[in-house]
Amino acid sequence: MNMDRPHTLARGIAPVFILIVSAALLLLLGLRPAAANELLVISYHDIRDDVARKGDPDLYAVGTQNFAAHLDWLAGHGYRPVSLGDVIAAADGTRPLPEKAVLLTFDDGLRSVYTHAFPLLRAYGYPALVAVVTDWIDMPPERRIDYGPRMFSRDDFLTWEQLREMQASGLVEIASHSHDLHHGVNSNPQGNSTPAAVTRIHDPASGRYESEREYLARVRGDLATSVSLIERELGRAPRAMVWPYAAYNSQVNRIADTLGMTVTFDLEGRNQPIVAGMNGDGLHGLARLLLFDNPGVDDLAYELRHDQTLEGMRALQIDLDYVYDTDPAQSARNLDRLIERVKRIGPSHVYLQAFADPDGNGSADALYFPNRHLPMRADLFNRVAWQLRTRAGVEVFAWLPVLGYELPDPALRESLAIASSNPAETFRLDPFKPQTRKIVSEIYEDLAASAIFSGLLFHDDALLRDDELTGRAPADPAARTRALIDFTHALRDAAGKWRPKLLTARNLFAATVLQPESEAWFAQRLDAFHAAYDYTAVMAMPWMEGSTRPEAWLDRLTDEVMRHPLGAERTVFELQTVDWRNGQAIPADRLKSQIRHLQARGVRHLAWYPDNFIDDVPALDDAREAMSARSFPYMEP
Known part of the structure; x- marks a missing residue:
């Protein structure tokens, strides 16, 4: 790429397709x-x-x-x-x-x-x-x-x-x-x-x-x-x-x-x-x-x-694990396929995985950037983030765990681990131990030193159950929520040494919105997240929650989110494109219907996961119709 020209990818600059509007319409744009x-x-x-x-x-x-x-x-x-x-x-x-x-x-x-x-x-x-x-x-x-x-x-x-x-x-x-x-x-x-x-x-x-x-x-x-x-x-x-x-x-x-x-x-x-x-x-x-x-x-x-502030986000959450291949030539082909798909869909953002999770257990086994603490599976995040930014024209948020790092030293990993009563729980490190805070902060700093991106998406591993770290974590659920927020702010600041003005988003379990008392189980709360982050990516995933009436479940979730003063402005509804119980893709017509309905209810920011660019699921035409941020989201001539 020719770097001797200024790029147009900064937040807040004119969109590629500058809208031509009449003077009368300008008066209706909520001028301040x-x-x-x-x-x-x-x-x-x-x-x-x-x-x-x-x-x-x-x-x-x-x-x-x-x-x-x-x-x-x-x-x-x-x-x-x-x-x-x-x-x-x-x-x-x-x-x-x-x-x-x-x-x-x-x-x-x-x-x-x-x-x-x-x-x-x-x-x-x-x-x-x-x-x-x-x-x-x-x-x-x-x-x-x-x-x-x-x-x-x-x-x-x-x-x-x-x-x-x-x-x-x-x-x-x-x-x-x-x-x-x-x-x-x-x-x-x-x-x-x-x-x-x-x-x-x-x-x-x-x-x-x-x-x-x-x-x-x-x-x-x-x-x-x-x-x-x-x-x-x-x-x-x-x-x-x-x-x-x-x-x-x-x-x-x-x-x-x-x-x-x-x-x-x-x-x-x-x-x-x-x-x-x-x-x-x-x-x-x-x-x-x-x-x-x-x-x-x-x-x-x-x-x-x-x-x-009225501009809406359309985000695809992308697994870098599916770009990676032991054959560099295949990795390059996978990357080209990803860039072409994202460019054709035209979202505003991509949440890009910066960690390797080949066993799919939700914690990082390795990272996709040079760092001081975990193996580097491949030096890949820098390349993919920059090409998404320059070739596909989207803002990239680095998606990274907060606590879920499987450190290569078994003794160190064991000494810093949260002992969970549930063997299926995501492996996490104890955020109240100074060594954990140092290690994870340095991982975030190393990420920011190695790549150019616009924001951070804090992974859904940032949770604390009420029966975990008894005697170390605060007993009060709100205090535990605050402690994890403070930790993510420290991580943002560590990355900010090399990447200023980073925006932040954090995954939120839908249960904490529908059942506020479940803050005790997760140490998460919507209004606290609204105050702490630029965006809250609520996992609006009815099939993952076992709902038998997905659309009614989404309506209830929307009602609860919109009760909050910043509900429309700061909440991203992140939909699921796969029913993980049976591995089947959610039908595209149903996804599009859900998105139209959410927009009609006032939802401004939408995302989905996973976006399977390898197998074209959801199909490109459906994805463009559902998730394009363009004002004219059709096939380019």
Whole structure:
């Protein structure tokens, strides 16, 4: 994959099929006025006269006419342009932002910022932040950069003289976009390329990855070079770092901090509050709205006005065990089959198994990523997650146990195990033992260091029976529920060292919704999960629960979920596609009927498990009809 272009897979950016809606319809979209301290950041790249109305080979180019129209629309609708200095002043308490504050940014340092955007910025009095890749400025005449639709030369990029002129105007501030991190590097044994700023480079000759120290030293050296060049040529060091591909982590943000770049940007989200006291870590990872496919004013208006909280999730839960094969060629064929199916179905999310469970007992025997504690069955999660993200266009949640790890050392495994009275119970480690907490936290950290993903799905092994760990676990069911939530938060934070802004989802047994007293049996409760996680994936699986009237059972479950204030907003109804009692697939027409009925009842988020991409069950056409997140979920021409 060509990594020299920004990807469009961050949460909160415009959908691939931008909806064209009338002004009347926009008024019905539940608009909420921007808060006085809220900042909107808009991300542009190339501004050209000859951009196709739609479908230009350069997806990130915006036509000059459309760009001028954007400025006119923003000015006419009360948006107040601010500079990076204004944002910093609001964060340190010097002066607040105006209502409907907007900051414009331009990535990559393209020549058109000077020739096309800058004249319009001056005409409208709009400040802007221009992020440059210093390695691309004044490069040798013979050098070429693969920029996607064509090879770019030095004439396509800004010169230092042009940057000096724009900076001198007082309207433009220059930020770093790295010196030479705007490309991909080898990220796994299969040769996938992922963003250089967040990837531990894999050396195929030695079979090893960069160490943490080597990786951080490489990033530090790059940023230091960029800062030094900008300060030397412009007389002013950059105060902001705009990460290529919006790929960063807390560790590289700390490096940026030490080099004076205390503000950093990504592409995840649309707005954020800027208030006094945020001049520390609060100005890292500021959200930006990425504009692409040459949006007109109606497209921009839709993106700024629609209520993102009303968007529904459609998720497929995928077993990586079925991608894995001892024959690498067969694994590659299985992966291609998976990617093609997901792309054709068009869900919004995939919950991707990151652990190996070949015996199907619910606990991890091995993992699909390099780690410190369990065998690595194959270095596979990185590759599959990235291809799902880039080739199939979905957000990936890493699906991983909380307690269910069968450690290879028998003595250690035994010393940390929960002694269950039920021999059929999933093997779990005792979360109240410090060694368990250390081991599992390091597993989550290793996962995040090795792969790029958007969220975590905590497996259904996170439970504590009322007769387990007597004397160690709290006797009060609510306290046990809280203890497991706190443990999952510690795991999220461990992963967050390398993957910022991770969303979280956690499996919930339906019995705890239908029979609240069963919190004593599971240490799970719906309202506590709503408060703790972005999503609660309730296992809406009537056949697994032995129901003889599945549709009536789902109705009762829906009634109970919808009684909760965040029931529609945060609950994912995860259906079963197989009756595990007899191994038979649930008929597709019945699944589709259930989904339509749940939607009519107000259910917003839907998922199912398993999605058998090997045997095409449920069948592709049925799966697309049931689980596509597209507004037009039919076969592509």
